[in-house]
């Protein structure tokens with residue numbers, strides 16, 4: 001393997017599953033195991049993405065099975081929708097507080113939301129601070145349950161001047177006027193934070209504020225349980241590099257607010273997972289120069305050891321837990337029965353095969 005194993009205890013706080021197996025027929029379970037083993041990770045946290053046109057409840061279910069297969073796997077569950085745009089009120093028994101409680105009963109360790117990403121935000125068609133979500137945020141705040149929240153995207157995605165054909169095809173351009181503006185989405189999430197100031201939330205990808213860290217300064221001072229992750233977004237590392245000394249201090253000052261993640265997504269090859277971890281970890285822990293993000297050479301920050309430890313595992317343990325919660329098989333079975341109507345026939349068969357093996 002061309003990558004060295006990490007030299008700290010490391011928890012990758014931000015991974016996803018998008019397929020049952022990769023092109024070589026390796027299952028998502030074996031794929032993640034290989035990544036953990038190759039890089040010498042202490043644990044991983046898989047963040048579910050069950051909402052969106054091509055996605056459904058099977059993502060929550062797969063992740064629950066990964067927790068059964070791997071004792072050091074944490075998981076953040078996601079909300080599901082009966083239709084898009086979302087109704088003003090979810091059908092009886094599917095409201096978000098009920099869904100959240102079901103997932104926690106199964107043994108999820110936190111919640112993940114992608115609803116602030118402009119494409120899903122548009123599909124769901126709801127203000128993040130509206131009454132559909134509010135009781136759910138209130139419940140998370142009351143329980144101190146950790147939320148990983150993807151809100152917005154890099155600012156240039158809204159720029160008509162920068163919208164290339166490739167960006168448009170990849171869904172990375174919001175310049176056609178049908179998406180909420182970046183400012184509007186921030187206004188909505190600010191209202192959520194004002195209503196729920198103690199929400200234990202980590203905004204993914206540095207909250208897309210790597211070019212405006214002064215806003216994070218202000219938010220950190222207002223909201224004691226709010227943090228960000230440094231999951232790439234290569235643009236973020238360019239911003240750090242451009243402002244190196246400032247960011248070294250920022251990372252040290254706010255070491256309790258920052259978590260490591262890679263966005264490693266199965267079924268990409270294990271090599272890609274390891275590349276991401278190698279780059280993010282070396283950026284924090286070494287002063288190596290390496291071919292890094294956004295086709296640039298990055299130079300590691302070599303932060304103080306306590307700062308590194310906070311970022312690579314301690315904050316995760318403090319906000320989510322030291323050990324993954326155990327899967328309650330009865331609750332998982334009930335969840336599968338309740339929602340299997342939302343999965344395809346093929347997905348049902350695959351879930352049944354996992355039930356046979358693990359339940």
Ligand SMILES: [Zn+2]
Pocket residue numbers: 014016204263
């Ligand atoms: Zn992600």
